[in-house]
Amino acid sequence: MQPSSKKTAEFISLYDEMADQLFRHCFFKVSNRELALDLVQETFARTWEYLAAGKEVNNIKGFLFKVANNLIIDEYRKKKVVSLETLQEQIGFDAPVQDHNRTIFNVEVDTVLSHIKKLDDKYREVIMMRYVNDYSPKEIASILGESENAVSVRINRGIKKVQEMLNLVNN
Amino acid sequence: MKGKFKILQEESQKVALDESERQALRDSLMSYMEKTPVREPVIAQSEAESKRRNITKTSGTLGILILLLLAGIGVSYAAEQTVPGDNLYPVKVSVTEKVRGTLCFSEKRRAEHEAALIDRRLQEAEKLHDQSRLSANVRQAMADDFSHHVQTLSQHVQMLTQNNNRDAAEKITAKLESSLSTHADVVHILTVNASEN
Numbered sequence A: 001m002q003p004s005s006k007k008t009a010e011f012i013s014l015y016d017e018m019a020d021q022l023f024r025h026c027f028f029k030v031s032n033r034e035l036a037l038d039l040v041q042e043t044f045a046r047t048w049e050y051l052a053a054g055k056e057v058n059n060i061k062g063f064l065f066k067v068a069n070n071l072i073i074d075e076y077r078k079k080k081v082v083s084l085e086t087l088q089e090q091i092g093f094d095a096p097v098q099d100h101n102r103t104i105f106n107v108e109v110d111t112v113l114s115h116i117k118k119l120d121d122k123y124r125e126v127i128m129m130r131y132v133n134d135y136s137p138k139e140i141a142s143i144l145g146e147s148e149n150a151v152s153v154r155i156n157r158g159i160k161k162v163q164e165m166l167n168l169v170n171n
Numbered sequence B: 001m002k003g004k005f006k007i008l009q010e011e012s013q014k015v016a017l018d019e020s021e022r023q024a025l026r027d028s029l030m031s032y033m034e035k036t037p038v039r040e041p042v043i044a045q046s047e048a049e050s051k052r053r054n055i056t057k058t059s060g061t062l063g064i065l066i067l068l069l070l071a072g073i074g075v076s077y078a079a080e081q082t083v084p085g086d087n088l089y090p091v092k093v094s095v096t097e098k099v100r101g102t103l104c105f106s107e108k109r110r111a112e113h114e115a116a117l118i119d120r121r122l123q124e125a126e127k128l129h130d131q132s133r134l135s136a137n138v139r140q141a142m143a144d145d146f147s148h149h150v151q152t153l154s155q156h157v158q159m160l161t162q163n164n165n166r167d168a169a170e171k172i173t174a175k176l177e178s179s180l181s182t183h184a185d186v187v188h189i190l191t192v193n194a195s196e197n
Helices: A006-030 A033-052 A060-079 A084-090 A107-116 A121-131 A137-144 A148-170 B002-012 B019-035 B047-079 B089-102 B107-130 B136-162 B166-182 B184-196
Strands: none
Touching (some): A006 A033, A006 A121, A033 B019, A107 A121, A121 A137, A121 A148, B107 B136
């Protein structure tokens, strides 16, 4: 099947470029392969719907991540009815969804991941994009619409906070 | 400390779509994009020009589009209650159900869609039977269709089990069993017909 117009061709190129990144992003949040696949597909479908309606998006990669995050929040809401405050806390933790497909890394990596997930949103997001999605600080800044310097500072602070948590555990 | 993050970085790269997943998602997405074409924005003109030239034209065009959309929705809605032999039945099967099927991207959703189709076919067969319209030819066609959907569903359930999504596989199997139990009489009619042929 070949794309029928320039816009569709561009969107398919975007899919080719971003599918893995979004999958990785979703997988690490919901720990379920099947669900992550659904979320990736839904993310692209909704983004296409938005573009097909003639709306402009300045930062398409940032938009994709935003749509994905909103879908992940919806998924958490489906599984458990909680107060908004508890939901905000739980976004960072392992999903209360079926976990049949979780990849077990070595203990060291799992430990670091579990601490990263306990960070505040602003630190967790940049750390995950840096070390799970393998984006450079410059790319992260572009996706989030922030300065490279602000992102670098936040990454370093996030690393420091994880270090503090690990030290607490070791002591 | 940086070493631990480096290891995380390396391990994370191993989490990726395999080729078949990537291609399946791509194909589904392209199919969806074909069915949701781009709607080009109206080129902006001066306010005076818009008021003078375009209002009547735009509202006329809009009116026609709304009528067409409503007609389409009306046809699809009317088709929902049809059974084999009705004029709009092809719309139900070839348009509405096909579009719904295109929106099913994961194995789980495809399996759910298939289970829903089986239930619809059984309801249709029951309706025809109640109206004494379940002729031999129609019965044969419905039996073949029913077998096809059950086979397709089995394949999806098998894939779910292989992908360690047993919870979804069990729920969908339970749903199928419920349908078969609810429509036991017509299932018997269809399957006896199939074995006789």
